[in-house]
Amino acid sequence: MACSSSQPVLPAVAAPPPNPTAPKRAETPKSAGGTVAGLKLVKKMTVPAGPKSLRVLPDGKRVMTCNLYGYQVTFIDAKTYEILKKVPVGGEPVECTFTKGGKYAWVSLYGSERVGVTSFVVVIDTETYQIVARIPAGRVPKVVAESPDGKWVYAANWLSESITVMDAEKLTKVKDVPVGRVPRGICFAPDGKLAYVCIMGGHSLAVIDVENGHQKIRDIETGYNPRHVCVSQDGKLLYVALNASGTLIKIDRASETIIGRAKTGTQARSTSLSVDDRYAFVCNYEDNNLGVVDLEQMKQLFTVKTDVHPIGVTTMPDGKHVWVSNYRPSTVYVFEIEYAGEPAGGS
Known part of the structure; x- marks a missing residue:
């Protein structure tokens, strides 16, 4: 059932330190860091x-x-x-x-x-x-x-x-x-x-x-209609896409409270974090685009056009590319992540 303001306040739970025995994400490649300046479409392919x-x-x-x-x-x-x-x-x-x-x-x-x-x-x-x-x-x-x-x-x-x-x-x-x-x-x-x-x-x-x-x-x-949730690598933050309102929210895990909101596009759906946890790539389903959200500012910086109804997104471990699947006409887009001060196609 949905949480409501009439429910009792529960004690805060401190975000525990990462488990040293648990698998870890690969370290961010040095060449992949920096400020995201754009996404360049490098491949479009048809899938079933x-x-x-x-x-x-x-x-x-x-x-x-x-x-x-x-x-x-x-x-x-x-x-x-x-x-x-x-x-x-x-x-x-x-x-x-x-x-x-x-x-x-x-x-x-x-x-x-x-x-x-x-x-x-x-x-x-x-x-x-x-x-x-x-x-x-x-x-x-x-x-x-x-x-x-x-x-x-x-x-x-x-x-x-x-x-x-x-x-x-x-x-x-x-x-x-x-x-x-x-x-x-x-x-x-x-x-x-x-x-x-x-x-x-x-x-x-x-x-x-x-x-x-x-x-x-x-x-x-969270607010109505949460669809997708991601956690930061350090375990301190949760990011939740609210489909109905087209919003990405930031939750502090220790206090379990909302500490930030970013307006995305119409029907925010699947979301993937950048390898350095500085950005979120959000499928704006009805707008037919992919949004790039700065997670510190909690602001959608820009969008890039996709095919009709982008629905799936995944960030590559190298930090240099993000892939998006589109319902129609059953395509996958591969975007190169362009960083400020680094030319497209750079190392």
């Missing part, structure tokens, strides 16, 4: 129908698209832009995540909106391109996210008001956890102790205690 989302594999060598209406996922070479493999998944793929350093890709299948029909998350071996598991989820699973220690994968069940917890080692379902109406975006804190789930049908993030039985323990007020 309805690329709902896309994400770069951890090693940065391939990008995977989930092609909702094509009933398959696509692996693309990140340098040559060649489509390496199309993998049928037996349903409509929505979102993906990776475990074991990218060996396994976890893909949510849209399933059916009819009551009683089981939906699945499929697991693909990214070396052999074979499906190695089909794990039952709730009705219409969407975002899937991996815990930093690689032990768990969560799936947000759009119509079941729950998340499905899966064991990433055993490739099995553990339990369903009620969280609230229309859950979607998910992220884990860097130390893996807490997870945050966007309650898109309400006004909040559901906070999940990962260590103690994967239980919902409270809500954090």
Whole structure:
């Protein structure tokens, strides 16, 4: 359920220090830092129908698209832009995540909106391109996210008001956890102790205690229609895209309060942070563009044109490129990130 002002005030939770045993994002390349001055379109490619989302594999060598209406996922070479493999998944793929350093890709299948029909998350071996598991989820699973220690994968069940917890080692379902109406975006804190789930049908993030039985323990007020959530590398900040208002908000994790707002475009959807956490790239769905938000100023600096309905975005580990998937006409754009004082195509 959505959090409201009538609920009791909960004690603040200090943001814990990063877990030294948890996987860390690659360090920002020195050549990739600086002030973002523009985005230059360097490649446009056609993919199977309805690329709902896309994400770069951890090693940065391939990008995977989930092609909702094509009933398959696509692996693309990140340098040559060649489509390496199309993998049928037996349903409509929505979102993906990776475990074991990218060996396994976890893909949510849209399933059916009819009551009683089981939906699945499929697991693909990214070396052999074979499906190695089909794990039952709730009705219409969407975002899937991996815990930093690689032990768990969560799936947000759009119509079941729950998340499905899966064991990433055993490739099995553990339990369903009620969280609230229309859950979607998910992220884990860097130390893996807490997870945050966007309650898109309400006004909040559901906070999940990962260590103690994967239980919902409270809500954090966000404003209406939160869709996507990201966490900073140091674990101090959450960034939440509010779809209905076209807004990106900044939340302090320690106090669990909103400390900044940026107006983006119409229907702010999928969001990806730059490798230095200075910027957010936001899909402005109805405006057909990608917005670049300065996260210190909390201001959208500029937008770049995409095809119709940009819906997925991923930042490359080199910090030099950002990829965007567009519903129509089923395209992927690759933008080079231009930094002030650095010519396009520079090192």
